[in-house]
Amino acid sequence: MKRSCILLFILVGTGVLTGWASGGQEKGVGLGAITEQVQIDFWYSIGATQAAPLEKILRDWNASNPMISVTGIYQGGYAATHDKLLTAWVAGNPPIMSQIDQCFAGVFVNNGAVLSLEGFIKGDKSFDLKDFNPYILKGGTYHGEIYGLPLNISTPILYINRDLFRRAGLNPDKNLDTWEQAYAYSAKMTDPSSSIYGFRLYSSDWIYHSLLKQFGSDLFSPDDKKAIFNNKEGKEAVAFWKKMCDEKVATYQAGSAANAMDFNGQIGMVVRSTGSLQAYKDNAKIDYGTLPFTFGKHKAVSLGGANIYLFGKSTPQKQRAAWEVLKFMTNTENLVHFAVNTGYMAARKSALASPELQKILTADPRYRTTYDQLVYSFPAPKVSSFSQIDDIFHSALDRILLKGESVDILDEAAAKVQGLLD
Numbered sequence: 001m002k003r004s005c006i007l008l009f010i011l012v013g014t015g016v017l018t019g020w021a022s023g024g025q026e027k028g029v030g031l032g033a034i035t036e037q038v039q040i041d042f043w044y045s046i047g048a049t050q051a052a053p054l055e056k057i058l059r060d061w062n063a064s065n066p067m068i069s070v071t072g073i074y075q076g077g078y079a080a081t082h083d084k085l086l087t088a089w090v091a092g093n094p095p096i097m098s099q100i101d102q103c104f105a106g107v108f109v110n111n112g113a114v115l116s117l118e119g120f121i122k123g124d125k126s127f128d129l130k131d132f133n134p135y136i137l138k139g140g141t142y143h144g145e146i147y148g149l150p151l152n153i154s155t156p157i158l159y160i161n162r163d164l165f166r167r168a169g170l171n172p173d174k175n176l177d178t179w180e181q182a183y184a185y186s187a188k189m190t191d192p193s194s195s196i197y198g199f200r201l202y203s204s205d206w207i208y209h210s211l212l213k214q215f216g217s218d219l220f221s222p223d224d225k226k227a228i229f230n231n232k233e234g235k236e237a238v239a240f241w242k243k244m245c246d247e248k249v250a251t252y253q254a255g256s257a258a259n260a261m262d263f264n265g266q267i268g269m270v271v272r273s274t275g276s277l278q279a280y281k282d283n284a285k286i287d288y289g290t291l292p293f294t295f296g297k298h299k300a301v302s303l304g305g306a307n308i309y310l311f312g313k314s315t316p317q318k319q320r321a322a323w324e325v326l327k328f329m330t331n332t333e334n335l336v337h338f339a340v341n342t343g344y345m346a347a348r349k350s351a352l353a354s355p356e357l358q359k360i361l362t363a364d365p366r367y368r369t370t371y372d373q374l375v376y377s378f379p380a381p382k383v384s385s386f387s388q389i390d391d392i393f394h395s396a397l398d399r400i401l402l403k404g405e406s407v408d409i410l411d412e413a414a415a416k417v418q419g420l421l422d
Contacts, residue, residue, distance in 0.1 A: 038321040040070040043098040045081040045306060046152060047074060049278055053341040054151075057334045061325060068321045070097075078104060078306065082387060085311075089113050094311040096322045099151065101306050102139050102380035103205050103390070109142045110384045114309040116145045120323045127327060136347045138379040140307040148307030149330045150347035151338065154274035155293075155301045155377055156207055157369045162287040164189045164196070164268045172289050179214070179240055179295050182269065186249040189268035198268040200261065201241055201401070202254035203394045206302035206380065207271050210293065211237050213300035213378065219393075224383050225421055229393070230414035235407045238400060245401050252401045273304055274370040277343025290369040299376040305344060345370055385420040392416050 044054060051074060058072045075081040078101035085108065088094040100108065108114045121129055129137075132150070140148030158176070165172035168188040176182050186198025212218055217234035220227060228234065244250035251267075259279075261267050265286040271293050280288050293301055308329065310322050328334065335351040338344060340360060346352045352371070361368045383389065396413040399405045 034067050034317065034321055034324075036317070037066075038068045038318055040068060040097060040318070040322055040325055041095040042070055042072050042308075042325070043075045043081060043085070043095045044072055045075060045078045045099050045101070046275075047077075049282065050152070050275060050342050050344075053338050057329055057337065060334075061328050065324075065328075068324060070325050079387070082107075089311070089313070092313060094313060096311055096314050096318055097325065098309055098311065099306045100148065100309050102303055103386050105140070105148060105307065105309060106142075106382045106386055107384040108309065108311075109147050109382070112312070114147055114311050115319065116147055117149065117310070117323075118145045121146065124323070124327070131332070131348045131350050133347055133349060133352075133374070135374050135377050136303065136345065138377075139303045139305075140309075141379070142382055148309045149326055150305070150307050151330060151335075152275060152342065152344040153303065153305040153307075153347050154344055155304060155370045155373060156210060156271045157274055157373070158291040158293045159262065159270050159272050159276065159280065160289045160291055161189075161265055161268050162289045163265060164198075164286075168268075175291050176295065182295060183240075183244055183249060186244065186268060187247075190249045192248050194266075195261075196266050196268075197249070197251040197261075199244060199250040200258060200267045200270040201244065201250050201252045202258065203397045204254075205386075205390050205393075206304045208393065208397065209381070210271075210300055210302045211241070213302075214294075214296035214298050215240070216298050219381060219389070220383065220421070224381070227414040227417040227421060229417075230410035235410055238397070238410065239407045241397075242400055242407065246404070275305065275342055275344045277367060278341070281343075288366075290366040292369055292373040294373050294376050299373075301373055301377050303377050303379050343367060345374075383421065388420055389417050 042058070044051070046054065055072055058070050061070055073095070075084050081098065082101065082104040085094060085098055085100070094113070121127055136150050136153050137146065139153065140146055140150060160172055162172040168185070170185055170188060176185065182199060189198040190196060209219055212229055212234055215233045215237035217229055217231055217237060219229050241250070245252050262270050262272070263280070263283045263285060308326055310319060310326065330347065332348050332350040332354070335346050335348050336354045336356050339346040339351065340356055346357055351357065392413050396409055399409055400407055
C-alpha cells in the first residue's frame, strides 16, 4: 500500500489527477443494442472459496451472451487491486469493470476515473433500484449519485468461541452491549500460559473506524475536512484497546497465524467480516457463534466488502456492454447464489426474501447477525487519500499497542492526516 501512496503524491503533484474527469464520464450513455462483439475485463479481489461462486456467475453470463464476453481477472487483495488500478489508469488502460473496496473507491470517484451510474439507471426501465437495500447502497453513493453497485457486502460481526464461553461460565447466547463487558468476558477466558486470549484485536480500517464511532468519536468531521480521531473520545477508544492488551486479556495480531488461532480455539472473541462465515464453516475446530458488534452507547458498524465500478476511458458501446454485465452480476438470482456460497450479504430485498436464503437464515442464525445490525451501519470514508490515511492510523495503533507508546501520539497522526485532507 505504501507504493500507492508514493504514486498518488506524484499524480497530484503533476496534475494528472485533475485531468481524470476528461477520461469520458459519459452522462446518459445510450442503451441501444450492442452491434459488435465486446470483450470486458473484470478485475476482482476475492480469492479462494469466495472466488468460485463469482467465477460461476461470469461463466453463466458468457454461456448465454455471445456478443459480450467477460473475463474475470484476480488482482490480489483489495489494497493490491487499488494500487494496480491507479497504475493502469495513469497508463491509460484501466479495465472497464472492477471490484473496489468500500474505503478505496474515493480516489477514483472524486477524480472522475469511474462513471456515475445515474445515466444507465435512469435510462434502463428494466433496472429496479428500489429492490436494493438502502443501507447497503450508501456504500457506493457519492455526492448524491450512485457510482458502484454492491456484490460482496458485509459488516463486521463478533465471532465467539462458544466452548471457551461455557468453560468460563459465560452465556454464549447473550449479546454483549459494551466494551467494558467485552473486557470482563475476555478476562474470564484468557490463559496466556496456554496462548488462549479472550479477544483478538487487529488493525483494520472498518474495525477501528467502528471502534471510534462506538466511543463517540470518528475519523473525520462530517464534511470530511478535519481529522478528529485524536479528540477525547478517540483517545479513550484506543486507550481501551491498550488496556486490554497491556493487561493481557487480548492479543493484538493479524495474518495467517492469527486466523489459525481463531479456528483452533485459542481466541474467545474476534471481530471479522460476514464473509468469514464460510471460512469458519470450512476450517473451525470449535463450536463457534456470531453476535452483533454493536458495543457502547453509540451503536455503529462500518459497511465493508466491495462494490463494482465502471471505469471511463472506454467507448460508449463498451460502457453499455459493461452495464449489461453489471446488471446481470447483481440480479436477484446471482446475489442469492453469491450470498449462499460465501456468507456475504444479499444486497437486494428480493434476494434476502428468497426461499434459499430464508432457509439458511432459519436453520443457522449465525448468518442472520449481519442483517440484524445493518440498521446501525455507516458507509466507509469517501476521501481520496484514504489509502495513506489508513497507513498512518495503522502505524499509530502498532506503536501504541505493540510498543506501549502513549495514545497522545494520535495528535501526531492526526496532524499528518490533516495534511492530506487540506
